[in-house]
Amino acid sequence: MTDADEQGSAAVRLLWGPPARPARGPKRGLTLEGIAEAGVALADAEGLAGVSMQGVAGRLSVTKMALYRYVPGKAELVALMVESAMPDPSVLDERSAGEDWRERLGVWARALLAGFRAHPWLLEATVGARVMGPGEVGWMEHALDALDGCGLTGSEAIDSVVLLSGHVRGIAEQERATGGTVGEGPDAQLTSALGEVMRVHGERYPALRAALGSVAEQGGQDQALDFGLERILDGLGLLIAGRRAG
Template identity: 75%
Template structure:
């Protein structure tokens, strides 16, 4: 979305309810328009969304839709806002855990659930763009979890970026693996599938990669697959924890 388009997106996401720019009122709402777009994206992906298809879902002409939403960029901004889980739904879970580590772990789990429910959000939430109240609300709760840790504003925001990047990486891997978080009959998720494929390769070529062969053998004996989200979060938190400790000491 270019800078020239940001003004329209800000008005749609943060302003009063939109009225048609011209012509007779057709009974459309921004919520209904966004919902139609989300439905299409959930089944066809973000690339399948068009103003024409959304208009068809709503039973209006494309020109009637343009009276409310000036273009596809603004439509996608509305869709992201509609598809993001309400951050207030996290508040009870956040209140039930103590400490910034526990709260950020809950927050990360909620964010991953949102990406799992609407995988196209991964594509729609990159780059410079206008964020709506729900998305800003998610950022607010992550920063509140870090309040009192002694981090600067920049450090706290960078911590949120680190956690978000890790969650996105896990969600992207799941999406590439077909979106399933676990296979049939307990066969595991993407990590387990990768382990099986690598195991077959190692049976033929393991002597060339002894470290990998040993690691896979350890996994087979002791488990530990499909814990990438938790393992990565704990390592991020360990690093941030050292900084928090340094700040509180000083």
């Protein structure tokens, strides 16, 4: 078994198995929930790069070796942190009960963005091949359930969820890169970044100058999430309508 396989098995046991007990030695009163919460607090304060076993142990007032008795390494620690920080998918059922597939996916996308805004380090922690916990899998289940009965193949339904999550991640990444400003869309940010260039060289780029001028007149409202989300859902709607007609 490779190191990656061993890490995956350890993460599966921590996320999906019964409550962990210390690997050896007397019980110190730690819980996986408490460890995850300490990691989340550290990541919120210092980013994912600032998270270490030593740092989490310090927040819990235990030694690093005591922490290792519960969590074998940083990869498993981050997996626990993701599970702790992701919003409970059950809130989606409360917000979208009785709605159609389009409205349910809209609720899903906006709630996902709220999660990334609350914990921006989740953007780094939820990429690549890794083990996902019940909460994160529950998010995928909710989106796929919204598309159930729409006539899409399994592959198309999963690709639809990936497309939606990619749009949400893109908005969250841009907000994070510009200091986490919420309420100022990419269009307003572009206007600010290109303001001087357009004043001096705007005649060379008349279409861009006109578009940015319109944004400035409208106050640079944050429309990027909704505009992209509605266009994605429009496309899915056409596909679903075609399948149902067929």
